[in-house]
Amino acid sequence: MKQQIKQEIQDFVKGEVLFSEPLKRHTSFQIGGPAEVLVIPRDIDDLQNLINYLYNHTISYQILGNGTNLLISDQGLSKVVIKMTNLFNWIKFKDTKVKVGSGAKLPVIAKKAAERGLSGLEFAAGLPASVGGAVIMNAGAGNLGSIGDLITQVKVISPTGKLKQYQRRELYFSYRKSNLQEKEEIILEVELELKPADKENVHNKIQELILKRKQTQPLTMPNAGSVFKNPPGDSAGRLIDQAGGKGLRVGGAQVSTKHANFIVNLGSASAQNVLDLICKVKKLVDDYFGVELETEIIYLD
Incomplete structure (x- = not known):
């Protein structure tokens, strides 16, 4: 990217602009090389101006939320990375509906x-994701529910900087997938429809789910959540465990000994690790069960 472009971005953006920023500081895996330019917009106008500028100069960009479902290349990203979590992190309740910023x-x-006293989001209490990323991937927790089940509308910004709103009927969600993945649009806000319920019951359910996660998942080690999608009617973790994959290691990356569908960073893991x-885990499961696992985490290079 030309120095002039970088200077112009720094001059007109009201928010924070960082150069050669290590992306391992912005992902739960704590892995990833530098972003050539990382921008944290101050407000929607700032974001629109940036998107317009990038579109007019045919510069590619990457949206970054909480960085919880990502593996970023060791070489980093030679594009503009736009981080949303600091700005779009508001929450507004009205009756049984809640509007939330994508961050x-x-x-x-x-x-x-x-x-x-609103129920429906209990499954999400232990998912360390931002709303924008969760909607794109239709994040969920096993058979407890997915965020797509609750969405009534989504506001986005187009690649040319225009605002647009999708109603529920225009959105399609399936297992860890949404039609928003196919669109080059940035999610700004989401509206969810919840159900009235007893406060204590909802609270108890959340505590129960959080406790279960602490007992079964490697939450104290850097990771990116579930690595593989569950095959129909089965569990990726069970297959990896049964095939002998627990504890398997390459460099600083290891299949968690607590939950086989998690890969943890032991402290020095590279993206290549x-x-x-x-690849080793996929081959192990394919050889043992004849099942081809599909990755759930997203690799960016």
Whole structure:
């Protein structure tokens, strides 16, 4: 990217502009090379101006939320990375509906919903994702529910900087997938429809799910959540465990000994370590069960 472009971005953006920023600081895996330019917009106008500028100069960009479902290349990203979590993290309740900015974190929304006696988001209490990323991937927790089940509308910004709103009937959600993945649009806000419920019951359910996650998942080690999608009627973790994959290691990356569908960063893991380990696990399960695992985490290079 030309120095002049970088200077112009720095001059007109009101928010924060960082150069050669290590992306491992912005992902839960704590892995990833530098972003050539990382921008944290101050407000929607700032974001629109930036998107317009990038479109007019045919410069590619990458949206970054909470960085919880990502593996970023060791070489980093030679594009503009736009981080949303600092700006779009507001939450507004009205009756049984809640409107949230795309940078708001799911556990925070789930907790605030419980305080108001609203049910539906309990499954999300332990998912450390931002709303924008969760909607794109239709994040969920096993058979407990997915965020797509609750969505009534989504506001986005187009690649040319125009605002647009999708109603529920225009959105399609399936297992860890949405039609928003196919669109080059940035999610700004999401409206969810929840159900009235007993506060104590909702709170107890959340505590129960959080406790279960602590007992079964490697939450104290850097990771990117579930690595593989569950095959129909089965569990990726069970297959990897049964095939002998628990504890398998490449460099600083290891299949968690606590939950086989998690890969943890032991402290020095590179993205290549993780990619090589993913290949090893896929081959192990294919050889043992004849099942081809599909990755759930997103690799950016």
